[in-house]
Amino acid sequence: MAAAVLPNPSAPPGATPATALKLAASNSKKPVSKYGVYSREEVAKHSSFEDGWIIVDGRVFDVTKFLNLHPGGKHIFADVLGKDASEQYFRFHETRQLDKYPKLLIGELDEF
Numbered sequence: 001m002a003a004a005v006l007p008n009p010s011a012p013p014g015a016t017p018a019t020a021l022k023l024a025a026s027n028s029k030k031p032v033s034k035y036g037v038y039s040r041e042e043v044a045k046h047s048s049f050e051d052g053w054i055i056v057d058g059r060v061f062d063v064t065k066f067l068n069l070h071p072g073g074k075h076i077f078a079d080v081l082g083k084d085a086s087e088q089y090f091r092f093h094e095t096r097q098l099d100k101y102p103k104l105l106i107g108e109l110d111e112f
């Protein structure tokens, strides 16, 4: 019997099965349940070095585990955790650098 592809019941409200499945297909090691559609208010709750998210270009990244690996240093994130860091990000990097770190991507902003 062919396996049915069901929407993930633990996906956050607003996350469509289509986006979750697309991500699952692109990176099977990533837990699909974390991928979602987030508001700026939700992102703002993750503003510490122990639990830090940023927004870049409408996408939401959990950088907590990346902070100590960031070539530009950990402390440069101090002012942008929990916020939209697009301006700061594009000052120092090109978009394609983000695609090198698919594990950091956890979702998208609800406005896009």
Ligand code: HEM
Binding pocket: 054, 061, 063, 070, 071, 072, 073, 076, 077, 080, 085, 088, 089, 092, 093, 097, 098, 101, 104
């Ligand atoms: C998910 C987010 C980010 C990723 C994946 C990332 C990745 C990287 C990488 C790979 C480099 C090495 C240099 C290069 O390849 O060009 C770098 C350097 C750097 N990053 Fe980031 N970065 C992120 C976010 C940020 C943010 C939000 C800031 C500023 C607030 C920042 C500031 C810098 C700076 C200042 C450098 C050093 C540039 C230089 O030496 O010329 N980064 N980053």
